[in-house]
Amino acid sequence: MSAETGPIVVHPDPDLEDIIPGYLDNRRNELPALKTALADNDFETLKILGHRMKGSGAGYGFDGITDIGFIIEMGARDENSEAIASGIEQLLSYLERVEVVYE
Amino acid sequence: MASAMSGYDSPHILIIDDSPDDRLLLRTILTKSGYKNLRMAESAKAAFRIMGIEGNDPTEARVDIILLDVMMPAMDGLEALEKIKSTPSVCDIPVVMVTGNTRVKDLAAAFSLGAMDYINKPYNKMELLARISAVVSVQRAGRQVKASEQRLRDLTSALAEGLMSTDKEGNILFLNPAGETLLGWQESDVVGKQIVDLLCIRNEGHLDMRCAFLEQILSHSISQLTGEVTFTRKDKSRFPVSYTAASMMNENEVIGSVISFKDVTHRKKAEARLRLAASVMDNSQEGIMIVSPDAKIQEVNPAFSVITGYSREEALGNNPSMLKSGRHDATFFNELWNTLVVDDCWKGEIWNRRKCGEVYPQWLSISTIRDDRDRITHYVGLFSDITARKEAEQRLTHQAYHDLLTGLPNRMLLQDRLRKAIDQATRKSSYVGILYMDLDRFKPINDTLGHEAGDSVLRIISERLKKLVRASDTAARVGGDEFVVVLDEVSGAEDVTPVADKIIQSISQEIHLDDGEICSVGTSVGMVLFPKDGDDPDLLLKRADEAMYAAKRAGRQCWRWWSEELSNIKEGSGGARS
Structure with missing residues (x-):
């Protein structure tokens, strides 16, 4: 399994176990809003959503989400639709592959 | 971390962040770490409502620490910070900025507006807790300082x-x-x-x-x-x-x-009053004595010592009875004390004794001094020596009833004595003899030797008269050269005529004046006997005078009793006066 397709194993803080599933659900639920905003060139919404992802991801233990949030926020700031689309794809992929393991 | 909270109230932390995920994450991390009092606000506006500084329904919730996200829609974190720091009721709450963009410009702005610290997103749990713990410590220290200041202020306010x-x-x-x-x-x-x-x-x-x-x-x-x-x-x-x-x-x-x-205005005024009182006391011509309720002299003034002869040291601690003369009985002092108890003051004359033993009269005024609870704290006695006044009064009284030249009773005192003698004789059924006389050959002495010689003659004659009568009798001068003798309690005419003889004989003796001149006078005596010749003093004197003229008519140097016939003789027919 390649790095791009294989599972992404994450070890969040066990204290956050209760809120991790909700967080990931929120990201998944956010995907349509991201896509709609991209289609509408609503860079302001994209900037806010990207900024929030960037600020929250690593805090929950998902460094990848922080990275993707950064891409989307920067893309929105630059009004770079391709970068944003790439970020959304990466988020989709990340959410499909992420596996949470508490130690 | 939970243990770090023990012994303290868990701080009330207000989290202001538009991201629901970040609010939830912070709540979870802090709750798991023992922080209990967490409030969430999705915007600055919501936070202001919680803090009670804005909105229609402010709550004025207690907030000890604010975690404030920088990047928020509508009002961002820096704007919110500015408002918080400019609102007096909340400006002292420590604010920690939370930022995903660690832009130096934003941080500098935050610190210049009064932020205490900042935390980067995404959160590093250890760093987050460490920074919040540090802020909590500072906040607690601040609260302690404030509480201490408040205590101090309360104390100083009291x-x-x-x-x-x-x-x-x-x-x-x-x-x-x-x-x-x-x-x-x-x-x-x-x-x-x-x-x-x-x-x-x-x-x-x-x-x-x-x-x-x-x-x-x-x-x-x-x-x-x-x-x-x-x-x-x-x-x-x-x-x-x-x-x-x-x-x-x-x-x-x-x-x-x-x-x-x-x-100390009041104290200064009181001191000035005391100084004035002390000065008055020191300079008063009246003796002042302050006595305790248990009758011990506590203070005296210089005039006290001048009047009584006792120095201050001799007087202090002693009972005022040291001044007693013994002239007043227990009744007098009982009345004095009764008046003092009822009226809080007594005034009157009292005889006291000086240290040298001399008894003297004084005018004494005693006042009771009471405290706020009406308890007697002192008695103050003010007194003046009225010896001189008494003597003056006695002199005036003497002058009113005595002849200035001879010292003999005058007509007024004679009448009083005569009245008393009559009263006494009436009670005892005895007689009173009254002898009226004037001097023969007196006028030539005045005319030739002068009035001073005349006055000397009158004084010498007066002395002779005084020696001839008993102490209980009265020899009075009633006119220029007219004298009256009242003999008390006589048995009858036989007790009076020997006295008249002695008077005539004594007065006719040569008179040696101070300048060596020798002269002589005589006298004619008219006599009446109470009650035989009348019972009214004026009438008796008048009849004695009539009898005296009868004696003159009879050749002077003799005496005559009054009789009814004499009243029928017109005055002046018996010859001129001497």
Whole structure:
């Protein structure tokens, strides 16, 4: 399994176990809003959503989400639709592959 | 972390973040770490409502620490921070900025607006907790300082004395409510102002020397300095204060001063009154004696010693009875004390005894002094020696009833004595003999030898008359050369005529005047007997006078009894007076 397709194993803080599933659900639920905003060139919404992802991801233990949030926020700031689309794809992929393991 | 909360209230933390995920994450991390009192706000507006500084339904919830996201829609974190720091009710709450963009410009702006710290997103749990813990410590320390300040303020507010502190330059830092009342200034009016300029008197630009203590305590380490000085109020009026001042030290350096002060106007006035009272007491011509309720002399004035002869030292501690003369009985003193108890004062004449043993009259006024609870604390006795007054009175009385030249009773006293003699004779069924006489050949003496010689003759004759009668009898001068003798309690005419004979014989004796002149006079005596010849003093005297003229008519140098026939003889027919 390649790095791009294989599972992404994450070890969040066990204290956050209760809120991790909700967080990931929120990201998944956010995907349509991201896509709609991209289609509408609503860079302001994209900037806010990207900024929030960037600020929250690593805090929950998902460094990848922080990275993707950064891409989307920067893309929105630059009004770079391709970068944003790439970020959304990466988020989709990340959410499909992420596996949470508490130690 | 939970253990770190023990012993303290868990701080009330307000989290302001538009991201629901971040709010939830922070809540979870902090809750798991033992923080209990967490409030969430999705916007600055919601936060202001929670803090009670904005909105229609403010809650004024307690907030000890604010975690404030920088990047938020509508009002961002920096704008919200600015409002918080400019709102007095919340400006002291420590604010920690939370930022995903660690842009130096934003951080600098946040710190310049009053942020205490910042936390980066995404959160690093350890860093997050460490920073919040540090802020909590600072916040607690701040609260303790505030509580301590409040306690100090409550304490100083409860003081009746004014209290102020200054920095080392003498600028006022603090003034308590009592100080505000005393000076007429509000603390906010005087903070930062020079204490010396504000309170001290300057005379032609020179500082009142008594204010030098302020400079002393700021230039030297002085643990305590007390004194009195005059302060100026806001309305420029002045009042005396008693102060205690001390330097405030930080290690070995003077960093300011603390001054407590109280208005001593009343005390000063009381002192002035006491000085005046003491001066009055010292200079009074009246003796003053202050006595305790248990009858011990507590204080006397110099006049006391002058009058009584006892020095202050001899008098203090003694019972006032040391002054008693023994002239008054127990009834007198009982009445005195009864009056004193009822009226709180007694006034009257009393005879006392000086140290030398002399008994003298004094006018004494005793007042009772009572305290607020109506208990007797002292008796104050004021007295003056009225010996001279008494003597003057006696002299006046004597002069009113006696002849100035001879000292014999005058007509007024004669009439009184005669009346008494009649009363007594009536009671005892005895007689009173009355002899009326004038001097024969007296007028030539006056004319040839002068009035002084005449006066000497009258004095000598008077002395002879006094020697001829008993002490109970009365020899009086009733006119120029007219005399009357009243003989008390005689058995009848046989007791009177020998006296008349002696008088005639005695008066006719040669008179040796001081200048060597020798002269002589005679007398004619008219006599009446009470009750035989009348019972009215005036009538008796009149009849005696008639009898005297009968004696003159009979050739002078003899006596005659009054008889009814004499009343029928017209006056003047018996010959001229001497």
